[in-house]
Amino acid sequence: MNSLLRYSRQIEVIGRNNQLKLLKSSVLVVGAGGLGSAVIAYLAGAGVGMLGIADGDVVEVHNLDRQIVHAGKVGMIKAESAKIFVKNLNPDVKVVTHGYFNEKLNVEKYDVVVSCVDSIETRHKINRVCFKSKKPLVHAAVSGFEGELMVFDFRNGFRESSPCYRCVYPENVEAQKNSVVSPVAGIVGSLQALETIKLICNYTITRELLRMDFRHMEFIRIKVSKKKGCPICSLF
Numbered sequence: 009m010n011s012l013l014r015y016s017r018q019i020e021v022i023g024r025n026n027q028l029k030l031l032k033s034s035v036l037v038v039g040a041g042g043l044g045s046a047v048i049a050y051l052a053g054a055g056v057g058m059l060g061i062a063d064g065d066v067v068e069v070h071n072l073d074r075q076i077v078h079a080g081k082v083g084m085i086k087a088e089s090a091k092i093f094v095k096n097l098n099p100d101v102k103v104v105t106h107g108y109f110n111e112k113l114n115v116e117k118y119d120v121v122v123s124c125v126d127s128i129e130t131r132h133k134i135n136r137v138c139f140k141s142k143k144p145l146v147h148a149a150v151s152g153f154e155g156e157l158m159v160f161d162f163r164n165g166f167r168e169s170s171p172c173y174r175c176v177y178p179e180n181v182e183a184q185k186n187s188v189v190s191p192v193a194g195i196v197g198s199l200q201a202l203e204t205i206k207l208i209c210n211y212t213i214t215r216e217l218l219r220m221d222f223r224h225m226e227f228i229r230i231k232v233s234k235k236k237g238c239p240i241c242s243l244f
């Protein structure tokens with residue numbers, strides 16, 4: 009492990025022990041698009057020990073307005089492009105790349121899973137896998153000037169009472185258009201990175217759905233309960 013000097017400003021806030029926890033932690037980021045770029049950049053900068061990056065897409069020129077980790081890499085697979093970005097930013101971080109997320113992806117080696125995909129179907133898949141594997145899931149979505157964020161905490165001691173993504177969204181909900189104002193993806197992705205760091209360092213996290221309207225700078229928190237009869241999480 010390199011010197012902790014790189015993290016000194018952060019250590020002043022979270023303390024050395026929490027920094028060491030981050031350096032030993034591993035996080036799976038599913039989707040290296042607009043949200044994923046901010047998550048990857050800030051988790052790498054903050055010193056998460058291992059980042060798994062799952063995205064089989066190829067970088068296209070219309071991604072570059074918001075997908076900041078892919079600058080100059082049009083045509084490259086996104087997971088590989090993001091890996092190069094991380095290595096340049098912080099050589100302390102180990103990166104493991106995966107193709108598209110599927111239910112066979114082994115999430116056991118990760119402490120937290122961050123969902124940064126725009127496919128509703130994939131979000132449900134990630135939810136199922138995380139609930140089954142007892143991994144906390146940091147969900148977010150963006151559209152236009154708006155964003156939402158929620159942590160589904162499936163760790164022992166929390167999963168008994170935590171709702172899951174399926175409790176909030178039935179499976180037949182229409183996908184939102186993935187048009188977005190570039191910084192909205194950066195802001196909401198940065199919030200995902202922050203909640204991930206709080207999970208790893210055992211800070212109290214918000215257990216409500218955060219809805220953000222950046223056009224009017226309105227932020228609301230909505231209480232969500234476990235849904236009776238939810239096919240994914242109502243075993244309790």
Ligand SMILES: [Zn+2]
Pocket residue numbers: 171172173174175176234235238239240241242
């Ligand atoms: Zn549920």
